[in-house]
Each structure stands twice: as structure tokens, then as C-alpha cells.
Amino acid sequence: MKYFQIDKSLFETNRTNFKARMKPKSLAVFNSNDIYPISADSTMPFEQHRDIFYLSGVDQEESILVLFPDCPKEKHREILFLKETNEHIAIWEGEKLTKENAFKTSGIKTVYWLQDMEKVMFEIMTQCDTVYINTNEHYRANVETETREDRFTKWLKNKYPAHAVAKSNPILQRLRSVKAPLEIDLIQKACDITEKGFRRILDFVKPGVWEFEIEAEFMHEFLRQRSRKFAYTPIVASGNNANVLHYIENNQQCKAGDLILMDVGAEYANYSSDMTRSVPVSGRFSERQKAVYNAVLRVKNEATKMLVPGTDWAEYHIEVGNIMTSELLSLGLIDKADVQNENPEWPAYKKYFMHGTSHHMGLDTHDYGVLTEPMQANMIFTVEPGIYIPDEGFGIRLEDDVIIQKGGEPFNLMRNIPIEVDEIENIMNS
Known part of the structure; x- marks a missing residue:
């Protein structure tokens, strides 16, 4: 891995918190992701399932975590099953976790090789009543591929049909949404890497560069800073491309007078950052571009102030909509009649x-x-309003990552990334 080893206390605490929410005489199972094929012998780069990583720190394929807090045998209350490593594997595939290094990574003392899984599972399944399976219930999820987790769940329910089944996801939805101090540090690191990439871009952009060249500059800097990759597919959208919300082709030339919308973030140690900035290709905003830009910035700043403990998700978005309505009226993009006659379902x-x-x-x-529950301290949210005007050939979005703080103002993890018009223009023209 490119990232520095994470203190195993993070994963120990995460497991403690999860186990405290499990039913009596129950166990929970978590699987690594598959390595997905492309064609012939080609595969996609391995991406660890975030849940097993959250609970163990193990960042390796063919791994299984089992939690059984009420197990009669103390050594089976936390178990890792790993792909066996040896000298041959080390030569052909690179070093895999040894049992000793698995403990250093996760804090889990009991580590078996994967070939022992069915035998050990039989023993502990005779000692539990309920099994927690790990399903993907994220509100944006739309998965057609059968995952390694899915296959394991099928095998488990077929092999042990008399056991009660519970879901891990509702527990994880709440635990993972509230960040530990170590997690905040890792996300801050991802944001700091993103800042370095953005400052590099401000020195690079000029009329005639291509969107993919900008993408390459970001990736160059991210890799230099120990980031493995983009946290998500980057958007580098010049001119009217910015009005396509998920434009990812990044294959057009940037023209003088246009703006470039860049929705780009680095990952670090599997943690994400998520930034959007809109900058002028020629180094100066036109008066109209500046007016729209500053309107978006005001909405972002006002929205950020509302990210405090107790804020309701739905009400927050209604209030942001009211602020945006006021800005659009000032810009002449809508009028009072539009507001009076609006459809409440689509203002x-x-x-x-x-x-x-x-x-x-x-x-x-x-x-x-959980979007139906009030916001809590140590949750991290993006704030990303935008105004998109195809008729004028540009769109602007601005986005930062913000921590909700107990008894204090929200803390912007991207506070050092240039965002004010004057600052961006000064850097681009220095």
C-alpha cells in the first residue's frame, strides 16, 4: 500500500462499537471484495470492501472477518481468515499479510488460513443462534453484479438454514457516519493532497490545454503524495460541458474565455475527499461569470453554517433552496412569477x-x-451548490468537505484550498 500504516486502535474501537450493538449469541461475517475480471487474464485494480476495512484495516483480497462476542472460546470472538502466503506467492503476486502482520494491522490475534474457514465456521455456528450478513443498503446503491459477499451469504444460508439472520448494514450506517478522530485525520490528509493537486492545476491551466491534460496533472500530484488514485471518476468540464452533471469524458480543448468545472478528489488509505472548483481558462473571470460564481459561493457559505448537530436533512435542503432562489432572482435567471407559480415538487x-x-x-x-435522523457531531458532509446556465455556455459548482462540530461552527477540511475569486485570479496570473 502507498499509505502509511494506520494505528490498529482505530479498527479495535470500531469492532468494539459494532459488537456492542449485536444481539446475544450472534456472530457477524464480513468479506473482502472480488478482484473483478476485464477479459483474458486482465483484471481491474483491487478495491477493498469498505466494511471489512473499517472493522479490521485488512486491505487484501480473499479475506474474511468474523465477530462472535459471546463465543465460549475467547480466541474465537474475533477471527480473520486470510489467503495463505508463501515464498512462491510473494515472488509472483507480492507480499501478502502474514499472521503476525495481520495482528499488527488489525489487532486481531486469531488468524487462520482461508482453507480452514469451513471447519472453523462449523464449530462456531453450532454455538450461535443468529448470523449477521452484510448487505448493501446504501440509498444510492444499484448493483447488478453478484459480489463475494453475496456468494458467501448464499452458501451460509444454505449450509445453516435454521439460524436466524440479521443485517449488519443498519449498525454500520450509524457507526460509519460518525467519524473517529483518526478517521478525520485520514480524510484531512486526502483533502490536503487534493489541495496540492489543485494548486498545481492553477499554475498549469491556460487556453489550449486539454481536459485530459488537467486530469493527468491531478493524478501526477496525487501519486506523488501517496494517494493511490482519484476518490471517484474525475470531472474536468470546460465551457458547456460543465452543464452535464456527470461529464467524465474529459476530452475537449479548453478555450479562452471559458470556465473549467473540476470535480476531483484524492483518496488516501481508502478514505475520500470530494472537491469542486470552477476556474477561468484565461486566468480572469468575466463580470457575468464573477457574479454567478460569487452567488454560488454565498449559497455555499450560508449552507455550511447550517451544518450543526440536530439539523434535519430535508429541512436543510429546503432552506438552501430558498437561499438559491434569492440568488437566482438577483441574477435575473428567474423572476417572481416563476417562484409564485412553481411546482412545490420541483421549485x-x-x-x-x-x-x-x-x-x-x-x-x-x-x-x-441515515438521512431521516438529525445530523450529529463528527459527521462529514460535502457542501456543493451550483448554478448551470447552458444558454450562457458555462456552469459553476463549488464544493468543500465539512465536519459538524459539537458546540461549535462547522470545520472546513478544505479551508486552505483557494476559492475566492481574487485568490484564484492572483495565483493564475502570478
């Missing part, structure tokens, strides 16, 4: 700002969190 402001303002962020860019 007038949605013509120019059609997406949500915030989402949870953490191990996943769109992280776990």
Missing part, C-alpha cells in the same frame, strides 16, 4: 440547480448515513 430554482447540496463523506465518497 423554480431547480432549473439552474437540480442536484442536492450535501452528502455524507468518508470511506465512500457517498458515505453511509
